[in-house]
Each structure stands twice: as structure tokens, then as C-alpha cells.
Amino acid sequence: MIKKNLKFGLVGAGFIGRTHALAIHATRQVFADLEYLPVPHMLCEVSAALAEKAARNLGFERSTDDWRKLVDAVDAVIVAVPSQLHREIALNAFASGKHLLCEKPVGLNSEEVEQIRAAAKQSKGCHAVGFTYARAPMIMFAKRMIDDGKLGRLLHFSGRHDEDYLADPDATFSWRQESKVAGRFGVLGDLGYHILSIGRMLCGEVRAVCGLTETFYPERKDGSGTVRTVENEDYAALVGRFANGAAGSFQSSRVARGSKQNLSFELSGEAGTVRFSAERLNELQFYSATDESSTQGFRTILINAAHKPYDSFIPAPGHGLGFNDLKTIEIRQFISAIAEQRSCPPDLDDAYAISKICEAVLQSNAEERWVNLR
Numbered sequence: 001m002i003k004k005n006l007k008f009g010l011v012g013a014g015f016i017g018r019t020h021a022l023a024i025h026a027t028r029q030v031f032a033d034l035e036y037l038p039v040p041h042m043l044c045e046v047s048a049a050l051a052e053k054a055a056r057n058l059g060f061e062r063s064t065d066d067w068r069k070l071v072d073a074v075d076a077v078i079v080a081v082p083s084q085l086h087r088e089i090a091l092n093a094f095a096s097g098k099h100l101l102c103e104k105p106v107g108l109n110s111e112e113v114e115q116i117r118a119a120a121k122q123s124k125g126c127h128a129v130g131f132t133y134a135r136a137p138m139i140m141f142a143k144r145m146i147d148d149g150k151l152g153r154l155l156h157f158s159g160r161h162d163e164d165y166l167a168d169p170d171a172t173f174s175w176r177q178e179s180k181v182a183g184r185f186g187v188l189g190d191l192g193y194h195i196l197s198i199g200r201m202l203c204g205e206v207r208a209v210c211g212l213t214e215t216f217y218p219e220r221k222d223g224s225g226t227v228r229t230v231e232n233e234d235y236a237a238l239v240g241r242f243a244n245g246a247a248g249s250f251q252s253s254r255v256a257r258g259s260k261q262n263l264s265f266e267l268s269g270e271a272g273t274v275r276f277s278a279e280r281l282n283e284l285q286f287y288s289a290t291d292e293s294s295t296q297g298f299r300t301i302l303i304n305a306a307h308k309p310y311d312s313f314i315p316a317p318g319h320g321l322g323f324n325d326l327k328t329i330e331i332r333q334f335i336s337a338i339a340e341q342r343s344c345p346p347d348l349d350d351a352y353a354i355s356k357i358c359e360a361v362l363q364s365n366a367e368e369r370w371v372n373l374r
């Protein structure tokens, strides 16, 4: 059967835009059962020269320095630019009936996520958000174990996403520290969003939080040596209650010396516990209270064909996936959602709920009290 092409447009070819570009190509090769063939059609960057060069390097058919032209030319738009631009591009895409894969945090604050979500509801376009880690096979498998009752009643979740990209006090000021470009959140909108997406996926809605934030380095020099004020938090922590009665704690830091991709969690239920770390992306640790006592202990489950869609990448167990493969899974899930005319969770609804949690953390810290959500 000849498959219909789905023309993709990529806005932004920086750190994460590049991984999306690689993923569009890889999706065609990795997944034989695609409903549509993704075509890397148009790439947009800040200047025509930059766009042309990136399009050539990343295998796109056309390039532009005007994202409006891109929206007109494609079926699906990937937004991989700083948060300041998310809203306008997303609203434009939905008004034109295009599908949207938007990077987190989706706009500058919860009001913008809500506007984008409202536009999605009026549009025939499908939507997904770049909650990349939530699509990791071993995390999706942990979710399946919970749904199958392997952990029993959930008791407590403890998760963190720490990195050290700003641990050096002399690290250069970037758009991520400027609230008019990055939005209301610092590390919360960058790393906190990921671990919150996983906590919610596994344990459900968060109902109340008590938060703490810190900006350890209030000033940094930009590329020209000018001292700039850091306008958002380096560190955030919260304790919270899930609607199902489980307790939760979360932390995110961009100044955690030695943490390179420390997205990790431990979730305990009455019948067992799971542990995961993105630095060991292809493993899940599981302790079962029903194991025979003489051999009881945490066992390491290594990725294999049972952990879909690993076997689409490689038939041999334990050989492993990496971050770029998670982006490929994201594109594959997005294409399926488009074919089935539904959204692709974690999606704009999840981004909205997470933006409200993060705002509650900032409020809790400012007012030194617990904050209820809804």
C-alpha cells in the first residue's frame, strides 16, 4: 500500500530541534507500520542563511526565516524555539488546522498554555508536547506494571531531575535565565516539567504542594561580558499530595555538580517498588514483596522486546536505546495520534496541569504555606 506523506516543518534547529530532525528521518526507517510517511519538508531559523545551512545538514527539502511561511507549507509543525515564541506559532498552526508538536514548557505561563489548549479544542489539528522522557520504554513499562497491580496501592513517589549545566558560577547567561524569553519558570520549566510529567503519569493528579525555590547565582555575565540579573530559580523542591492519596516529593536543579542527566525516581506501593534513572535508560529496578524471601531483593529488568517499541529498533535484548531514540518514539506516537485523530499524551492538557503545579510551587515559596490545586 502506498502511504500518504505527512509534511513536517521544524521551527528552531538548536539543541532540541536537531534531535527532532534526526527523529523524523529515523522514524521512517525504524517503524515499518507507520500510518503516514513523515517528510522533513521545511526548516525555519532566525536568518535565511542559517535556515538554509541547517536544512541542508539535517536533510530538509526547503528552508525559510519566516515561521508563518512554514506553517502554510506543512501538515505538522514542530515548535523547538524558546518559550516566548510558542504561543504565537501554536495559535497560528491550530488556526490553519495543522498538527502541533510543541516543546515544553509550552508558552510563558499557565495562561498561555490555556490559550493554546483552547485553540487546539477548536482545531482539527492533533497535539503533543515534548515530554520526551515520559515516552521512555522502561517508564512506560513501569506504568504498565502499576496498571497490572504489580505495585499494589501506591504509597509514595520521590523524583528528581538534576543537571549541572549552570553549576559553574561563570557559566554564560542565556535566554533560559530571562523571564521574558523563558517564561515564569527557571529550572522548573526546564527540568522540573519532565519529572512532574512522569510523577503524574504514574501516580495521577497532584492536589496540593508545599514548595521551595532558590536562585543561588543571582547574576551572570552574558556573551559580551555584561552582568545580567538571573530572573528565575536555579533549584526547586516540593512535597505534594496526589489525588489518589499517595505522597510525593520532587526536586529539580540546574546547579547540581556531577549530575548530567539525573532524571530518576523511586515509587513504592504496598506490593513492591520500582526505581529508574535516565542515566541508566535501559533498566528498571523492581522489588516485589511476593518474591521468595531467600532470594528477595531488587532485580534489574533490562530492556527487551516486551518493552515496546524497543524491538522496532533492534531485535536483540539489552542492546539499549538513547535520548535520540526517545525523540523517534515521540514522532512515531505523534503520527499514530494524527492517524487516529486524537491527541498524543503527554499533551497540552498535561502541560497545563504541570504549569499550574509549578505556579503553585512559586506561590507556596513566596507565601511560605501549602497551596491547593483546584
Ligand SMILES: NC(=O)c1ccc[n+]([C@@H]2O[C@H](COP(=O)([O-])OP(=O)(O)OC[C@H]3O[C@@H](n4cnc5c(N)ncnc54)[C@H](O)[C@@H]3O)[C@@H](O)[C@H]2O)c1
Residues within 6 Å of the ligand: 011, 012, 013, 014, 015, 016, 017, 044, 045, 046, 065, 067, 079, 080, 081, 082, 083, 085, 103, 104, 105, 106, 130, 131, 132, 189, 190
Ligand atoms: N524535550 C526536551 O528534552 C528538551 C530539551 C531541551 C530543550 N527543550 C525545549 O526546546 C525549546 C528550545 O530549546 P533549545 O535548548 O533547543 O534552545 P536553543 O537555544 O538551543 O535553540 C533554539 C533555536 O531556536 C532558534 N530560533 C529563535 N528564534 C527563532 C525564530 N523566530 N524562528 C526560527 N528559529 C528561531 C534559535 O536560533 C536556536 O537555534 C525550549 O522550549 C526548551 O524548553 C526540550
